[in-house]
Amino acid sequence: MTGDPGNMSCEEFQAQLSELIGSGEDAAAHPHVQSCERCRALLSDLQTIAEAARQLFPSAEPPDEVWTQIESAINREGK
Ligand SMILES: [Zn+2]
Numbered sequence: 001m002t003g004d005p006g007n008m009s010c011e012e013f014q015a016q017l018s019e020l021i022g023s024g025e026d027a028a029a030h031p032h033v034q035s036c037e038r039c040r041a042l043l044s045d046l047q048t049i050a051e052a053a054r055q056l057f058p059s060a061e062p063p064d065e066v067w068t069q070i071e072s073a074i075n076r077e078g079k
Pocket residue numbers: 009010011013032036037038039
């Protein structure tokens with residue numbers, strides 16, 4: 001673990017990814033995404049899910065199950 005965000009592993013990045021998206025950060029601007037095509041593809045899938053969730057629940061926080069889905073999508077991708 002170097003702590004350098006541009007040099008983190010996919011595993012480390014993906015561990016933070018649902019939190020990044022959930023907090024409204026621009027995950028696409030993350031240095032790891034800039035340098036990792038695989039995580040870029042994963043992120044675009046997750047943004048599709050998050051966007052759909054926002055449309056389904058425009059006035060409320062998405063329910064926990066949305067983040068569960070996102071996390072299970074990440075886990076599928078990581079195997
Ligand atoms: Zn990666």
